[in-house]
Structures are given as structure tokens and as C-alpha cells.
Amino acid sequence: MTNSFEQGKNKPRFTPHSSLPTPLDPFLESPARLIEPNWCDRPSTQLAPDLLGCTLYRQLSSGMLIRATIVETEAYAPGDPACHAYKGLSRRNAAMFGPPGHSYVYLIYGMYHCLNVVSESTGIGSAVLIRALELNAIPSHLTPKQTAKPHRIAAGPGKLCRALAIDRTLDGILYHPDNGLWLVHRPRTIPKNQIVQTTRIGITKAADKPWRWYLKNSQSVSKLAA
DNA sequence: AAAATGATTATG
DNA sequence: ATAATCATTTTC
Numbered sequence: 001m002t003n004s005f006e007q008g009k010n011k012p013r014f015t016p017h018s019s020l021p022t023p024l025d026p027f028l029e030s031p032a033r034l035i036e037p038n039w040c041d042r043p044s045t046q047l048a049p050d051l052l053g054c055t056l057y058r059q060l061s062s063g064m065l066i067r068a069t070i071v072e073t074e075a076y077a078p079g080d081p082a083c084h085a086y087k088g089l090s091r092r093n094a095a096m097f098g099p100p101g102h103s104y105v106y107l108i109y110g111m112y113h114c115l116n117v118v119s120e121s122t123g124i125g126s127a128v129l130i131r132a133l134e135l136n137a138i139p140s141h142l143t144p145k146q147t148a149k150p151h152r153i154a155a156g157p158g159k160l161c162r163a164l165a166i167d168r169t170l171d172g173i174l175y176h177p178d179n180g181l182w183l184v185h186r187p188r189t190i191p192k193n194q195i196v197q198t199t200r201i202g203i204t205k206a207a208d209k210p211w212r213w214y215l216k217n218s219q220s221v222s223k224l225a226a
Numbered sequence: 227a228a229a230a231t232g233a234t235t236a237t238g
Numbered sequence: 239a240t241a242a243t244c245a246t247t248t249t250c
Contacts, residue, residue: 074245082245092234109246110231116245129245158246202245221248 015191029218035175035183037101040105041050044075044126045120049213051117051128055184058164059177066139066164068154072132072214072221074200076116078124081205085125095172096125105161106170112158113167117175131201131212133160134220141165190215 037056040047051070058066076083076096084093084106095104096118104116104127110155133154137158138147142163147153154160161167166181174180200212201222216219 053228076245084245086237106245106246107233110233110244112246114245131245156246182230200245206245 005116005217033185035101035185037174040100040117041121042078042119044128047117047119048073048075048128048211049197050124051130051183052195052213052215053186053188053190056133056164057177057182057184057185058166059180060165061180064140067136068133068160068164070132070194071129071134071218072130072212074129074131074213075119075126075211076128076129077211078120080209082203082207082209083125084128084146085127085176089101089125093125096127098172101175103170103173103175105166105168106121108158112134113161115161115166115170123128129157130160131157132218132220133163133223134218135163139165139218151219155220185198 006156018137025131037160051073054070056068056070058068060066076085082157083096084104088115089097092105092106097100098115098118099122100118100120102118104118105113106116108114115130117130118127120126134151138150138153142153152159154163170179170181175182190211196214196216197210198212198214199207199210
């Protein structure tokens with residue numbers, strides 16, 4: 001399994017590693033806290049706000065474990081012209097039509113990857129884009145420039161994939177510790193007034209749909225409030 | 227404001 | 239075959 005982060009000069013070498021022991025982690029000591037496919041089997045407009053405050057884990061082949069809180073999401077739904085699945089199944093978007101609770105990773109603008117959580121049952125093309133994370137630590141493979149402002153390291157869908165060494169080799173996988181990428185439920189409930197709902201970013205089609213959500217006081221969202 | 231950078235999709 | 243698009247980020 002090769003990962004684009006392994007190629008090219010100055011790029012770190014990372015591959016998901018199933019042979020590593022499951023990391024010791026307080027949130028995983030209760031197995032029920034792992035987010036499973038059934039929980040994701042509903043419309044992306046419901047799943048997206050519910051993913052705020054949940055934890056995304058990434059384990060690299062080095063053994064390094066990155067823990068991150070999801071602070072910004074967007075929903076992409078069937079019948080939504082901005083959704084990659086809108087024009088039907090293709091090689092790129094196949095994971096969107098796959099089972100819920102799996103990943104959809106795509107390359108955008110030739111240089112950044114974006115990470116999604118697939119929602120709804122197999123055959124329905126919908127997903128939630130993870131747009132920003134708050135990291136618990138600074139990944140060692142990033143440059144000093146990239147880590148100059150720690151709370152901005154994963155503030156944006158392309159930046160968070162860079163920070164977590166996520167590329168298309170992780171497309172279509174089940175979110176699970178065995179795959180080096182998994183999700184865990186919120187450690188505590190989030191008051192509704194801490195969640196802001198607005199329009200999506202960076203799209204021209206269906207730009208009026210209010211399908212972006214973020215945590216109100218987070219300094220790690222892709223676009224800070226004015 | 228505009229470049230960087232490449233896969234995917236639309237068009238001839 | 240060729241052009242246009244693209245759920246972005248950084249730099250000038």
C-alpha cells in the first residue's frame with residue numbers, strides 16, 4: 001500500500017498499519033464509543049452537525065497517534081448540484097455510493113485532498129465533508145511554517161488531510177482502528193447554541209443551501225468569523 | 227488578485 | 239484530443 005506522502009522529496013513516509021497494537025486511549029476503553037456505520041446511515045444534513053465535537057483518530061505507520069476534534073463540517077446530499085454524486089456513479093466518487101461509516105477521499109485542485117464521512121445506505125450518494133479539526137498535538141512531519149500557528153494547522157479541508165497524511169489510498173475504507181483512521185463519539189454533549197449553521201464554502205452550485213456547521217468558539221474553523 | 231498543480235469531466 | 243472545471247491554499 002503506497003501513499004503519496006511517501007513519494008517525492010521532503011515528503012514523509014506513512015502507511016496505515018494494521019499490525020500495530022490498538023493504541024491505548026481513554027475514549028477507546030469503552031468500545032461503545034467507536035462510531036460505527038449504522039450511526040452514519042442517515043441524511044448528511046443530520047450527520048454533519050452531529051459529527052461536531054466527535055474525535056477523529058489517525059494512526060501512522062510510525063505508530064504516532066493523532067487525535068483531533070471535528071470543529072467544522074458540510075453536508076452533500078442526493079439531488080444537490082454541489083454534491084460529487086449528483087451526476088451519478090463514477091470511479092472517483094464510488095465511495096460516496098458505498099456503505100455509510102466509510103471514507104470518501106478525493107484530490108482537489110491537483111494538490112490537496114479532502115476527507116468525507118459517507119452517509120446513508122449503499123446506493124445513495126451522500127457524504128459529510130470534514131472541513132476543520134483541532135489537533136491534540138503537532139504532527140512531526142509538518143514544516144515549521146505549517147505549524148507556526150498551532151490552532152490553524154488543520155483549519156481547512158485540504159490542510160487537515162495534509163496534517164493527518166490522508167490521501168486517496170484511504171478512499172473507501174471503513175473508519176476503524178484497523179485502518180489507521182477512526183471516529184469516536186463526543187466525550188460530552190454540546191449545547192445547541194454552540195453550533196453555528198451557515199452556507200457552504202467554495203462552491204458555485206447550490207451555494208445558498210445552509211449546510212455548513214461549525215463550533216461557535218473554535219479558533220480552528222476554516223474561516224474565522226469577522 | 228492570482229499562481230500552483232493534476233485528476234476528472236465535458237466537448238469536438 | 240483538447241479544454242474546462244474543481245467541496246483549496248498560499249503567496250504576491
